[in-house]
Amino acid sequence: xxxxxxxxxxxxxxxxxxxxxxxxxxxxxxxxxxxxxxxxxxxxxxxxxxxxxxxxxxxxxxxxxxxxxxxxxxxxxxxxxxxxxxxxxxxxxxxxxxxxxxxxxxxxxxxxxxxxxxxxxxxxxxxxxxxxxxxxxxxxxxxxxxxxxxxxxxxxxxxxx
Amino acid sequence: xxxxxxxxxxxxxxxxxxxxxxxxxxxxxxxxxxxxxxxxxxxxxxxxxxxxxxxxxxxxxxxxxxxxxxxxxxxxxxxxxxxxxxxxxxxxxxxxxxxxxxxxxxxxxxxxxxxxxxxxxxxxxxxxxxxxxxxxxxxxxxxxxxxxxxxxxxxxxxxxxxxxxxxxxxxxxx
Numbered sequence: 001x002x003x004x005x006x007x008x009x010x011x012x013x014x015x016x017x018x019x020x021x022x023x024x025x026x027x028x029x030x031x032x033x034x035x036x037x038x039x040x041x042x043x044x045x046x047x048x049x050x051x052x053x054x055x056x057x058x059x060x061x062x063x064x065x066x067x068x069x070x071x072x073x074x075x076x077x078x079x080x081x082x083x084x085x086x087x088x089x090x091x092x093x094x095x096x097x098x099x100x101x102x103x104x105x106x107x108x109x110x111x112x113x114x115x116x117x118x119x120x121x122x123x124x125x126x127x128x129x130x131x132x133x134x135x136x137x138x139x140x141x142x143x144x145x146x147x148x149x150x151x152x153x154x155x156x157x158x159x160x161x
Numbered sequence: 162x163x164x165x166x167x168x169x170x171x172x173x174x175x176x177x178x179x180x181x182x183x184x185x186x187x188x189x190x191x192x193x194x195x196x197x198x199x200x201x202x203x204x205x206x207x208x209x210x211x212x213x214x215x216x217x218x219x220x221x222x223x224x225x226x227x228x229x230x231x232x233x234x235x236x237x238x239x240x241x242x243x244x245x246x247x248x249x250x251x252x253x254x255x256x257x258x259x260x261x262x263x264x265x266x267x268x269x270x271x272x273x274x275x276x277x278x279x280x281x282x283x284x285x286x287x288x289x290x291x292x293x294x295x296x297x298x299x300x301x302x303x304x305x306x307x308x309x310x311x312x313x314x315x316x317x318x319x320x321x322x323x324x325x326x327x328x329x330x331x332x333x334x335x
Binding site for chain 2: 069072096
């Protein structure tokens with residue numbers, strides 16, 4: 001059984017490696033040999049969403065469009081455009097959704113503020129509950145009989161240990 | 162009994178929210194182009210490469226731009242509807258052949274029928290980027306003054322054509 005699984009894993013890898021190599025060949029981004037530029041490209045690519053595979057950035061994705069957009073970023077950076085200009089270029093075409101970090105505006109207000117509002121609400125409810133409970137306890141009166149019973153129960157518990 | 166009322170109410174609210182969540186289509190990103198002028202381009206016409214087409218030529222009429230490609234499987238599903246649309250509607254239908262080989266595209270049209278008044282070849286996909294295309298097929302309805310009025314992402318359906326596109330076109334034409 002063990003050998004079989006090793007064999008299977010081996011098989012999987014032997015397929016995976018040339019497979020991915022092929023995909024890379026197909027969509028190989030034209031990486032420039034300027035490391036400073038590449039670093040900037042990667043930085044921007046990490047802030048842009050791949051719209052085909054929505055939970056990835058274009059830096060992570062090998063989808064055709066992601067490669068195209070990376071090339072677009074690279075080209076515009078090498079032409080001396082600023083980060084803001086490129087982000088604007090992308091949002092003009094794909095909307096705010098293309099930004100991996102959503103901007104703070106009217107439509108995303110609840111997204112940013114919502115969790116804090118919920119936390120505040122929870123805190124208010126908690127404090128109210130605690131206060132109410134305290135008040136209820138302080139108003140509670142116990143007869144001598146109750147107290148005696150409680151003491152007996154407590155003593156028995158201690159005795160057991 | 163009353164102590165169950167609040168959790169039950171919360172459960173109901175949650176259920177409604179989850180229900181709404183299921184109806185959403187996260188793949189359909191709202192387009193920033195609605196109400197904006199259609200981006201300009203000038204591309205060679207598929208099959209007649211010496212001539213070119215620009216959206217400027219459509220000024221004064223309502224038209225439909227359909228992004229397609231021969232490698233796109235969903236385009237094949239949509240295609241009969243477009244053929245039907247071209248037969249029954251007089252609205253010009255222009256194709257944008259996105260990141261495709263012109264020979265493959267022409268063979269595809271020959272096989273499945275050509276509903277387009279003309280198609281343009283966007284071999285590098287630059288015009289696709291300018292139109293914010295991310296899921297071929299996509300369809301745009303553009304009005305007389307060249308403003309994009311509707312963007313449909315993914316294959317058109319009979320429902321979408323009959324309930325969205327055709328009513329919009331006739332309201333734009335009147």
